[in-house]
Amino acid sequence: MPSPADLVALGLLLCFLVLVVGPDGTHGSSRGSFGPNNGAAAPVSNGICATSVTIHGYKCQEHEVNTEDGYILNMQRIPEGRVGWSSGGGNKKQPVLIQHGVLVDGMTWLLNSPEQNLPMILADNGFDVWIANTRGTRFCRHHVSLDPLHPKFWDWSWDELVTYDLPAVFGFVFNQTGQKIHYIGHSLGTLIGLASFSEGHQADKLKSAAFLSPIAYLSHMKTALGVLAARAFVGEITTLFGIAEFNPKGHEASGFLKALCGYPGVNCYDLVSAITGKNCCLNASMVDIFLKNEPQSTATKNMVHLAQTVRDGVIKKYDHGRPDYNLMHYGQPRPPAYNISNIARDLPVFICYGGEDALSDVLDVQQLLDHLKFHDVNKLSVQYIKDYAHADFIMGINAKDVVYNQVVQFFKNQQ
Numbered sequence: 001m002p003s004p005a006d007l008v009a010l011g012l013l014l015c016f017l018v019l020v021v022g023p024d025g026t027h028g029s030s031r032g033s034f035g036p037n038n039g040a041a042a043p044v045s046n047g048i049c050a051t052s053v054t055i056h057g058y059k060c061q062e063h064e065v066n067t068e069d070g071y072i073l074n075m076q077r078i079p080e081g082r083v084g085w086s087s088g089g090g091n092k093k094q095p096v097l098i099q100h101g102v103l104v105d106g107m108t109w110l111l112n113s114p115e116q117n118l119p120m121i122l123a124d125n126g127f128d129v130w131i132a133n134t135r136g137t138r139f140c141r142h143h144v145s146l147d148p149l150h151p152k153f154w155d156w157s158w159d160e161l162v163t164y165d166l167p168a169v170f171g172f173v174f175n176q177t178g179q180k181i182h183y184i185g186h187s188l189g190t191l192i193g194l195a196s197f198s199e200g201h202q203a204d205k206l207k208s209a210a211f212l213s214p215i216a217y218l219s220h221m222k223t224a225l226g227v228l229a230a231r232a233f234v235g236e237i238t239t240l241f242g243i244a245e246f247n248p249k250g251h252e253a254s255g256f257l258k259a260l261c262g263y264p265g266v267n268c269y270d271l272v273s274a275i276t277g278k279n280c281c282l283n284a285s286m287v288d289i290f291l292k293n294e295p296q297s298t299a300t301k302n303m304v305h306l307a308q309t310v311r312d313g314v315i316k317k318y319d320h321g322r323p324d325y326n327l328m329h330y331g332q333p334r335p336p337a338y339n340i341s342n343i344a345r346d347l348p349v350f351i352c353y354g355g356e357d358a359l360s361d362v363l364d365v366q367q368l369l370d371h372l373k374f375h376d377v378n379k380l381s382v383q384y385i386k387d388y389a390h391a392d393f394i395m396g397i398n399a400k401d402v403v404y405n406q407v408v409q410f411f412k413n414q415q
Helices: 004-018 048-056 106-110 118-124 158-177 188-198 224-231 251-261 268-276 285-293 300-312 323-330 362-371 399-413
Strands: 061-066 071-078 095-099 128-132 181-187 206-214 349-354 380-385
Touching: 048 061, 048 071, 048 106, 048 118, 061 158, 071 118, 071 158, 095 118, 095 158, 095 188, 106 118, 106 128, 118 128, 118 399, 128 158, 158 181, 158 188, 158 300, 181 188, 188 206, 206 399, 349 362, 349 399, 380 399
Parallel strands: 095 128, 095 181, 181 206, 206 349, 349 380
Antiparallel strands: 061 071, 071 128
16 A cells, blocks of 8 residues: 555646646546546547547648657647638748647647637637647557557656657648747646757747746645645655556556545545646536546656656756666766756747646746746736636636737737
């Protein structure tokens, strides 16, 4: 039986990763919904375009993108607005790349109606929209030589998303469009964007960046559960599962979630809002839709890396747990940090965060902004929404008016 500290650590990891875009804490039935799943990839004929885009009257293309380390990623392209709508921009619509969080995929951007979800709003405003899906998710379980049943397929953390996935999708979109790209990230999508741009990657392909509910620094989570989990020793969490793939619909994760929910003082019926903050503006019908489509698998190593970020309060590369291992990988006994201050000062940046967000806490966002204090003042836009929490940015029923219209205007200002 895992120790209390292990259970708390698992609780944070599971909620942090599964529920970064999850609904407010009204769906305690998630215990039952995380049933076993063999994790097999669905055919693209039943992919995101067919199930969530073309049915609404939009054109949509499915694309495959190879990373340098051999993963085959799936992307969706919505090249224009709804049938009959014209931007007058011909074929030179500005490309926008949208990056989701962890243990979800690009479907999460499309759960609301076409009038309320960000990709279709962007398409209807004349942008060429590209939706990224990271390795390990349902349509990205392919590799040139590795099988997802083999542990080696899952030997990666968000470092590899920075080093391989993001450059691959940026390069593909740039080659297809011949134009610099607007980037949008939510939750982990902000972290990998910030880390990548801080190292100068994509500089020749990036036009601007919008970060919604950024999770760069995670030292000020407001809940007792978060504080305890941040202090827990998570470097050995892989021994709890003994598997390389973390599948939240699998037997192992489901069993540990039930153990966590049975621990005294842990109320799983309010666990989501306890971790993400109380989301103000979600439609209750989104709960069932979300649970039908998500969560998705990720690497257990990726979970550990995220837990290290929470625990240490530093944005740094994966810590291999021993100085000699780190020395072998990085040439130094401790993993190097990503220096956010190195992001190009003339890069147009839009940051939007909420006052009720327990993951992207106000104090942590202020720390991020402090690292951008030398950014060109006319290139940095910041929006604070007092009553928004983490999931409101992705599925809020009023997100169009509160957030998305501002994102659209920000991008149009860069034209």
